[in-house]
Amino acid sequence: PCLGALMTSAIHSSSQRQSSRILRHTINCLSECCNRKEPRPVPSTLKLHPTAVLSKTRLTRYDVEALGFAVCQISHFLSLYLSQCSINGPTAVSLSATLHGATMLRELWISGNQITDEGFVALTRALLRHNVIEVIDAGNNRLTSACCKDLTVALAENTSLKRLDLTNNSKLGDRGLAIVLAAFTSPRRKAIKELGLRDTGMGDTACQVLAEVLSQSDTRLKKLRLSGNHITATGAYALGVALGRNTSVDTLKLDGNNLGNEGVQSLNMMLQVNTTLTRLYINNTAFSESAAVHMAGVLFNNDTLSILDVRENSIGPDAGLQLANSILQHPAIKWVDMCYNQIPEVQSTMIQSLFHCKKGVDLLLHPQFAQHPRSH
Numbered sequence: 001p002c003l004g005a006l007m008t009s010a011i012h013s014s015s016q017r018q019s020s021r022i023l024r025h026t027i028n029c030l031s032e033c034c035n036r037k038e039p040r041p042v043p044s045t046l047k048l049h050p051t052a053v054l055s056k057t058r059l060t061r062y063d064v065e066a067l068g069f070a071v072c073q074i075s076h077f078l079s080l081y082l083s084q085c086s087i088n089g090p091t092a093v094s095l096s097a098t099l100h101g102a103t104m105l106r107e108l109w110i111s112g113n114q115i116t117d118e119g120f121v122a123l124t125r126a127l128l129r130h131n132v133i134e135v136i137d138a139g140n141n142r143l144t145s146a147c148c149k150d151l152t153v154a155l156a157e158n159t160s161l162k163r164l165d166l167t168n169n170s171k172l173g174d175r176g177l178a179i180v181l182a183a184f185t186s187p188r189r190k191a192i193k194e195l196g197l198r199d200t201g202m203g204d205t206a207c208q209v210l211a212e213v214l215s216q217s218d219t220r221l222k223k224l225r226l227s228g229n230h231i232t233a234t235g236a237y238a239l240g241v242a243l244g245r246n247t248s249v250d251t252l253k254l255d256g257n258n259l260g261n262e263g264v265q266s267l268n269m270m271l272q273v274n275t276t277l278t279r280l281y282i283n284n285t286a287f288s289e290s291a292a293v294h295m296a297g298v299l300f301n302n303d304t305l306s307i308l309d310v311r312e313n314s315i316g317p318d319a320g321l322q323l324a325n326s327i328l329q330h331p332a333i334k335w336v337d338m339c340y341n342q343i344p345e346v347q348s349t350m351i352q353s354l355f356h357c358k359k360g361v362d363l364l365l366h367p368q369f370a371q372h373p374r375s376h
Contacts, residue, residue: 051079055109061091068098071105080105083137084112092119096126103130111139111165117147124151128158139167139196145176155183165196167225174203174230181209185216193220198253199228207235211242214249221248227281228256236263240270243277253281255309264291272301280305283337284312292319296326303331311339311364317347324351328358337364 052067059067064087071077087095092115099105108127115123120143127133143166155161166172172180177200184192195210207226213219236259243249259267264287271277292315299305308327315323320343327333343351348365355363 051081052077053081054085055081055083057085059085059087059091061094064091064095065098068095068102072098072101072103078104079107079109079135081109082113083109085110087113087115087119089114089116089118092116093122095119096122099123099126102127103132105130106133107135108133109135109137111137111141111167113141115141115143117144117150121147121150121154124154128154128161131158131160133158134160134191135163135165136161137163137165137196139165139169141169142171143169144171145173148172148176148179152179152183155180156186159191162191163194163196164192165194166200167196167198168200170199170201173201174205177202177206178209181206181213184213185209187218190218190220194223194225195221196225197229198225202226202229202231204230204232204235204238207231208238211238214239214242214246219246219248221246223251224249225251225253226257227253231257231259231263233260233263233266237266240266243267243270244273246274247276250276251279252277253279254285255281255283257285259285259287261287261291263287265294268295268298271295271305272298274302275304278304278332279307281307281309282313283309286313288314289316289319292316292323296322299323299326299330299333305330306332307335308333309337311337311341313341315341315343317343320347320351324354324363327363328354328361334360335362335364339364339366 052071054067059082064082064085067080067082071080087110092110092113096119105127108123110123115138120138120141123138124136127136177197210224214221231254236254236257239252239254243252254267257263259282264282264285267280267282268291271280292310292313295310296319310323315338320338320341323338327336338351343365352363352365355361
């Protein structure tokens with residue numbers, strides 16, 4: 001009778017020690033219930049909490065095993081949040097062993113731990129085999145390129161995964177990610193809608209493979225987070241050509257890559273023909289006057305972009321004015337960030353005065369006003 005109250009308390013406990021104690025008590029209750037000849041129905045209190053949130057709770061190996069067992073036994077748990085729980089590789093392997101029977105689990109959020117390649121491979125093998133899991137967030141877990149082939153094998157028969165986030169695993173590298181991305185070229189894996197690959201060491205080779213995925217007519221990819229990598233003009237060109245034909249992607253984040261003028265101009269050409277992209281982040285990508293002027297010209301042929309981030313580049317006053325005039329005549333842009341460029345105060349004031357005349361468009365031009373909209 002106390003199972004529902006125990007698990008609910010464990011999920012929402014703010015005390016790490018109390019949480020561990022409750023989880024151990026819960027596993028005992030679950031074992032007792034499961035061994036009954038006539039198992040009791042799942043308490044109604046559990047049906048109200050399909051998400052187990054234990055982020056930032058220090059969990060031992062035994063706690064994780066208990067939680068995994070609970071998730072397998074109680075089909076109402078659809079999401080498991082274990083971010084920043086001090087989970088290492090062996091503990092992740094133990095969790096994977098208990099999750100082999102988690103046939104209803106749809107989301108696993110386990111970023112900010114140290115599960116390493118060993119734990120990540122074990123978890124993906126356990127979860128992807130069921131064709132139910134939709135979200136795996138394993139960012140910042142000390143993953144390397146050594147896990148990429150195993151991840152590809154685990155993805156081989158999966159048709160359910162919609163979001164894969166490997167953010168802040170810089171040792172995955174360009175070649176490793178190229179292997180992983182090649183898995184999404186298969187017709188069986190068209191469910192993927194979101195890729196989080198920020199700070200993963202991605203380069204032009206992986207970009208070219210991603211471009212192949214984007215070029216396929218039945219791809220469902222919508223959000224690409226590729227910030228802080230080693231993508232150059234070569235990778236930007238491949239993405240630009242693919243996105244020119246793509247009709248699914250609505251968010252592209254390339255900030256913090258060395259695209260240069262040539263790379264940004266490739267993306268500009270894409271904007272002339274793409275009809276679905278609404279958010280473009282190319283801040284801190286090392287482009288200057290010529291690419292900005294080119295962008296100002298091509299925006300006249302685009303009517304879908306709503307958010308544009310070009311801060312931290314080398315846009316000068318003349319190019320800044322041309323870009324501002326083009327944005328003001330754009331039918332859809334509602335938010336633009338031009339902070340930290342090479343636009344003097346006089347021209348900045350002039351540009352801001354132009355935007356004051358048009359309601360519904362937010363312009364950020366001074367650093368002290370630099371706030372960024374949500375990009376999910």
